[in-house]
Amino acid sequence: MLRSPLLLTFWASACLLVAGPVAAQDTPATAPAAAQTAPNDLLNAALWMQRSVEFKANALAVYALGRIRLDEALADKSASALDQTGAADMPPAVILDLDETVMDNSAYESGLVTSGTDYSSKTWAAWVAAKQAKAIPGSLDYIRYADSKGVKIFYVTNRKADEEAATRANLEALGYPMGGNVDTFLTRDEKPEWKSDKTTRRDFIAKDYRVVAMFGDNFNDFTDKAAGTTEERETAFEALQAHFATDWFxxxxxxxxSWESTTFGDDFKLSNDEKRALKVKALQPWTPSP
Structure with a gap:
């Protein structure tokens, strides 16, 4: 259960009154109290990813199921996560997104909460350069298993091309296989046609490989139908849901x-209060009768 920020502030103040001033070298580097207690929609989400066993159990379950399905797909030459035709004789491959699929960036998100700031390309670039992302539970074991089976591992990420070197170094330090003499690291803008929509990169891989599984944390990691209204996304999901837990994970x-930005029309120029109001409007609440 989360404790009230006001109670935490009162407790901290009481401790200072009793203990007296703390030496500067003994003071942890934390954000100002006002920043820590300011409303931030990331709080529960970042806390869940960093501190809950539920997050770990969920990720482990997804990758454990993926391993079972991988063995099935390798035994069935007709199986394809992209519904390919004529791919039976192609070597098998798996496509994985990176951020929040393979790489855990919750420390960056938590930093936004405690500093009272929002995402920016500047702080994100600094985070990437720091090479401190951790492994999503289960991902390393799955990828190593797939690699041991002769499956080519492709990382399809919307990290930008100029962030590739630092990202590779981060992954290599964690022990992830990087593909040998084949470029298996496909970043955004690496080629002119490789934009945020990952369709062109999936098609690039599918020319030479039978894609037997895809992993992501966002609908657009699997399909170009992720854009649109919430209702349009629901319709697309219903048409594609047979893939999930079979060859899409x-x-x-x-x-x-995209589940969040859809609620405020992908208008990132709106203030946080405006975005929050539209997100609340998108809810389908139950309220008790008077």
């Missing part, structure tokens, strides 16, 4: 994604 990411 979704990791839980409550911190950000």
């Amino acid at each position: 979704m990791l839980a990411n409550p911190t950000y994604g």
Whole structure:
């Protein structure tokens, strides 16, 4: 259960009155109290990813199921996560998104909460350069298993091309296989046609490989039907849902994604209060009778 920020502030103040001033070198580097207690929609999501066993159990379950389905797909030459035709004789491959699918960036998100700031390309670039992302539970074991079976591992990420070197170094330090003499690391803007929509990169892989599984944390990691209204996304999901838990595997990411931005029309120029109001409006609440 979360404790009230006001109670925490009162407790901290009382401790200072009793103990007296703390030496500067003994003071932890924390954000101002006002920043820590300011409303931030990331709080529960970042806390869940960093501190809950539920997050770990969820991720482990997704990758454990993926391993079972991988063995089935390798035994069935007709199986394809992209509904390919004529791919039976192609070597098998798996496509994985990186952020919140393979790489855990919850420390960055938590930093936004405690500093009272919002995402920016500047702080994100600094986070990538720091190479401190951790492994999503289960991902390393799955990828190593797939690699041991002769499956080519492709990382299809919307990290930008100029962030590739730092990202590779982060992954290599965690022990992830990087593909040998084949470029298996496909970043945004690496080629002119490789934009945020990952369709062109999935098609690029599918020319030479039978894609037997895909992993992501966002609907657009699997399909170009992720854009549109909430209702349009629901319709697309209903048409594609047979893939999920068969050859498409979704990791839980409550911190950000197209599910959130859809509620405020993908208008990132809106203030946080305006976005929050539209998100509340998108809810389908139950309220008790008077």
